[in-house]
Amino acid sequence: MGVGTFFHYFGTVLLLAATALLIVVSVTAPVVNDLSILKVDFSGSNAVDRITYGTFGYCIIHSNGPDTCTSSHVGYDATAALAQVTQVSFSKGDRDSAKVLTRVLILHPIAAGLTFLAFLLCLGTSFLGSFVASLFSFLAFVVTLVAMACDFAAFGIIKHAVNSRGPNNVVARWGPTVWCILVAAVLTLIATVLVFITCCAGRSKKRRAHRSKADY
Template sequence: MALGPIHCGSFLLLAATVLLLVSTISAPVIDNISFLNITQNRAKATLGVFGYCSNINSNNHGCTPSQLGYDIASVSTITGWDYQNGHLETLTKALILHPIATGLAFLSFLIALCSDRLGFLFASLIALLAFIVSLAALVIDFVLFGIIKHEINDNTSAQASFGTAIWLTLAATIVLFFSTFVVCFSCCTNRRRSRDRELGGGYASGGYVGNQGPVMGQTYPTTTTRKQHFWNRNKNVY
């Protein structure tokens, strides 16, 4: 396995996977991790990927079952204002993109960690796909929860604010964007290192014979020049 950039790319992919995973296990799985927080006096509601939790700070605390899509209007029990919007309820089903992006990021991490040469290129393509899915999920998050936040703050006495999960998704999307290029760059650098090792092996094995010095262990014929005395230098001239 190549050293260098591949470790950086794998680390980025792992970081993106963890960030997306934490945002995915938001309310109702973990009630304090949410995309949107709604507070009314001492009561608090948190909205996540597969449902929401209401009245977290009171004795009437309860969370919906984990499901694909949920009714936004039912959160009105904490705000005292009934907001009906069937389009938003349908849009909550698109939050399934979060676990899909998590799975793609993790798959790209495994491929990058165990691959060599062209495997890095394949991992970068999976990372690019994970980035696109994560970006789509992020846009849906801001549209969906942004509308709810605006409606609650403008029409009720409750206060709504973006939660931790939406910022984790934003961070994961940025990390996936850079990791795509880092892992792709690893493919190029590893190819170049392999080519350099092959060329270096040719020199070491004696494959290239031009301008080489003596090879260790090989004998060459030697010629010796006998020194002549000055009275014999002109001998046999005639």
């Protein structure tokens, strides 16, 4: 196996890893109740343990009793959960901005699909397949980057409001999956560069081989 082939398949593995991370982000609350992009912890509360925000909704995790979750849908009022269980106030602009930005979170599963398609294309070793794979990989990187920016913007509004204006026993923290999408963006970018470079290098190698045969 040549160095170029090794880097090509290394980039392919990175795309598979990025796909898995993006799938994890796509199945956050309310699909998996305790898996979150942002979580709001309540200390000393006998009723609510935490609120978990995900791609398609949120869950109110109760200390005793069943969890209360929204149905899974594109775009939701992320501030409504806090209005139910605490006195944190939001301006109309913050409420509207957070709601609009949550609609863009549909890009999480779209990015996962694009990344997986790029992975499948990378399994082929032809120049055309590798070139198209690098294009899809770059598109997946852009979509992932936009989704990540919306994550930080939408949930940053809530995090700031809770930590600055909320009760002392309520703290908002980033959930583990926000870092999953960050890592996925980095992996996809690296994979794009590797696949594109090895694609071009392979093309140049074939041209040199054809010239050598022609000389003979």
